[in-house]
Amino acid sequence: MFARALQLVALSSLVLSAPACVSHSSTPMTGRVEVPLAERRIGQYISSGWSFDTSSFWIEGPEGVVVIDVQFLPSVAAEVIAAAERVTRKKVVAAIVLHANPDKFNGTATFQARGIEVWTAEQVLARIPEVFARRTEAFAERYAPDWPTAVPQPRSFGAATTTLKLAGLELKAHVLGPGCSPAHVVIEWGDHVFVGDLVANKAHAWLENGETEAWLQRLAEIEAMQPKHVHPGRGRSGGPELIANQREYLQAVLSLVAAEKPTLPPDPAAMQRVRAELERRYEGYRFPVFLEIGLPAVWRRMATGNATESPAAGPAEGPAEARPAGSNSQP
Structure with missing residues (x-):
């Protein structure tokens, strides 16, 4: 069921998004490039729907360019490098992976x-082999030959928050706990933060981990950095309102699931009611199919917590039942 749902994501994305060419590039590209007028040292590449509208960003430094997140497909990764170098007229010298999802x-x-x-954090690096194996099973045949042939292996900068000196820039790499993945890196540069899929702009959240309450804590940690500019994993960049919008969305998920008084096994009809209400409230958000995988994970985690807290409910389900298979990453 998990692999089938992910394939539905890929198919729906292909239907919803048509390729676009980057007008300033001599090489046709499948995604598009955005360069904010307010800070021209930052650029954004947004892939097509076939690779999940995934954003990669770059920051231009005095000694080259740093890319944030390296994309879902090798061919698109090459486009990111080409776009960054054409816009900045400088070489890409480093890249950072924010969390252990294949689109990163x-x-x-x-x-x-x-x-x-x-580069990435030790905690993120440790998750990549397992996540890559699961997604290869689900996706490799569909995307062949445009799929990695070996487990991606970034270098670790360590397990703690640190300052990375790359391309003449000083980037603070915050190592954070679980959210949409089991571990995250958030890059802070001046009043900018690059947050990966902890924040999306006009897209449904990837809830497969079921760690919705921990995710809310991650948002509080990002807000404590007092950013003026937020660069999300999906959608266009914005201000702190993107964090507030993400919090409101996650709180809505928790409230709607709790209202169904979840128990195990999950109730398909109740989850459909939750999904329908989320789609109604957030009309126009991309990738509602993400909810097919995410809502059962949130339901199981909440139901397991309820069972643990209430003696009358009987023993809690074991770890294998508390999370669905493949609960560590996103497309």
């Missing part, structure tokens, strides 16, 4: 083959 790490080898160092 699959392009690693494409960057490394060009002599570009790719």
Whole structure:
């Protein structure tokens, strides 16, 4: 069921998004490039729906360019490098993976083959082999030959928050706990934060981990950085309102699931009611199919917590029942 749902995501994305060409590039691209007028040292590449509208960002430094997140497909990773170098007229010298999801790490080898160092936190690196194996089973045949042939292997900068000195820039890499993945890196540069899928702009959340309450804590930690500019994993960049919108969305998920008084096994009809209400409230949000995988995870976690807290409810379900298979990453 899990692999089938992910394939539905890919198919729906292909239908919803048509390729676009980057007008300033001599090479046709499948995604598009945005360069904010307010800060021209930052650029954004947004992939097509076939690779989940995934954003990669770049920051131009005095000694080159740093890319944030290296895309879902090797071919798209090459487009990110080309776009960044054409816009800045400087070489990409480093890249950073923010969390262990294939749309963040699959392009690693494409960057490394060009002599570009790719970095992430130790906690994120440790999750990549398992996540890559699961997603390869679900996706490799569909995307062949545009799929990595080996497990992506960024370099670790360590397990604690640190300052990375790359391309003449000083980037603070905050190592955070679970949210949409089991571990996250958030990059802070001046009053900018690059947050990956902890924040989306006009897209449904990837809830497969079921860690919705922990995710809310991650948002509080990002707000404590007092950013003026927020660069999300999906959708266009914005201000702190993107964090507030993400919090409101996650709180809505928790409230709607709690109202159904969840028990195990999950009730398909009740989850459909929750999904329908989320789609109604957030009309126009991309990838509602993400909810097919995410809502059961939130339901199981909440139901397991309820069972643990209430003696009358009997013993809680074991770990294998508390989370669905493949609960560690997103497309």
